Amino acid sequence: MNRINMDIIRWGIIGCGDVTEKKSGPAFSKVPHSELVAVMRRDAAKAADYAQRHGVPKWYDQVDDLINDPDVNAIYIATPPDVHKEYTLKALRAGKPVYVEKPMARNAAECEDMVQASRDTGVPLFVAYYRRSLPYFVKLKELIDTQAIGEIRQVHITIHKTPYPEEVGESPQPGWRVQPELSGGGHFHDLASHQFDYLEYVLGPIQQAKGIARNQAGLYAADDVVQAVFAFESGVVGSGSWCFATNGVEQKEEAVLLGTLGKITFSFFERFTISVETEAGTEEFLLPYPPHVQQPLIETIVAELRGEGRCPSTGETGLRANRVLDWITG
Template identity: 45%
Template sequence: MLIRKIYNWGIIGCGTVAEQKSGPAYQQTKGFNLIAVMRRDFDKAKDFAKRHHIPKVYAKADDLINAIDIDAVYIATPPDSHEYYALKVAKAGKICCIEKPMAPSYQSCLNITYVFKQNKLPLFVAYYRRSLPRFVKIKSWLNDNQIGRIRHLSWHFSKPANDIDLSQSYNWRTDINIAPGGYFDDLASHGLDLFAYLLGDFAKANGIAVNQQGLYSSMDAVTGNWLHTTGITGSGSWNFGTEKREDHVQIYGSQGKIKFSVFDDQPIILEHHNDSVSMKIENPENIQLYHVQSMSEYLTKGITHPSTGETATHTAWIMDQIRS
């Protein structure tokens, strides 16, 4: 890959995620220009471009992907279309970042990663928690043996059903054809990907996934167990029909414990013997900022990025193992 100073990006799917989490991050990152967007609803695409001062708007994805002034494409559509668009981006010889989850199945992720590797093109996936300062700090605690030998990680995440689900209105996030695990696919993928970053890849996993509420076609209650290649054990439970929201992770070591939340803006806590350290590390306003900046550092300086097609494919594998 030829390292350059400036890369022009286009977004396919300028919806909710691109509005606040990611779109502005591309505009704030040195070395990146966000010059084009595409959305099937052309009027909404034009409105997004006008509000965010983006010069070009496309009604067709192929036109954006093949535009000669586009160097890289960010795919921010629902997961069932990720493979379709990604293969087009690879055929056009462009750099790509795909919104998470990378695709609805492990096999689709393998297909995407293979094509980009064969074409020697950079492929990133928006598991941005690997780049957030709060989790980088936790990784430093683990690397510095602040809790001794790491033994086990547990995560419990639960929340009440959303209004859209209670009304049984259509929601692609709970359509079994797009997200077999429902909100597990959308949310748990963030945590499981983060745990691979913190503790090493997964060696094996199993789980149970059921539909308890009958509000939609995908699963709404999942439990899982796993083993990291480092010998660390893990367990998780996710339920999307409980009375209140909970998000608790604990990493147990031979000499202490680390506590944190995957999603909630809570302090990270290090407990060692009788001492306890609590740190509040704020997330950026545009939460994908550090992830996007790290992509620029890779493309302009060759600095390794933590979230690639290969790491996201591994996350897809553990998701498949737990759901099955």
């Protein structure tokens, strides 16, 4: 892929929904040499409202209008995954680098097409696996790399949650995340994609993965229970349990790394303590998330586009997370 040396990165957002309100949107104008200049949403009133509230000079209700805006030289795609491939190909072919939300697409085949388009055009493609740059997970990687618990042998992931409020009741209205035609799967696809991407980042490529996915509660079309085992090229083995239809008593979100000298207990989502247990005792690290969780990763994208650094989350790495999801649920 060609290196791109841009001066000011002028972003346009396709799909200015909830994820862009705090997690990502404001960060584009807080990073040096970066600014948010345009947003697009199919609902013109909502696009205009977002632009007004966030001080964005332009808004559109058509994708092509934003992509072809000469003032926009980089695109952030924050829509559901069903249109990630289509919009990514359009933007790359227009010569504009793309930062696309996760999951990167509905399946690995769509991701492969996106990566190939990036190769063919020489235009960079990045994926919003922002945990690779968050201070909490940077510290966790440091603990692994320095063998704080010796050599890693196993990893275990658990997410057990009750159904989301909008999925139950007299008039349930499940969101796009549990409509496979839009998301590629269910909550497992949405959340486990983050987990597998980060685990590959710190433990190396996953060589194989197998699983069982079922819909038990019947609240929507997607799976709500997944069990999986997976193995890394390094020899580390892992297991995971994801249940999004449990009762109020059994709610748990935890990950455990077992090593030759101890274990690390941590959280992938919204708990800020890392616990390291060895024979010497237990040490805890408290690292709250920054106000805009995608900002550290966006900083690395801006640095790469300016020829000053490298972003750790690319189309090639994002593709791998989707491939693991396909292995487990396919």
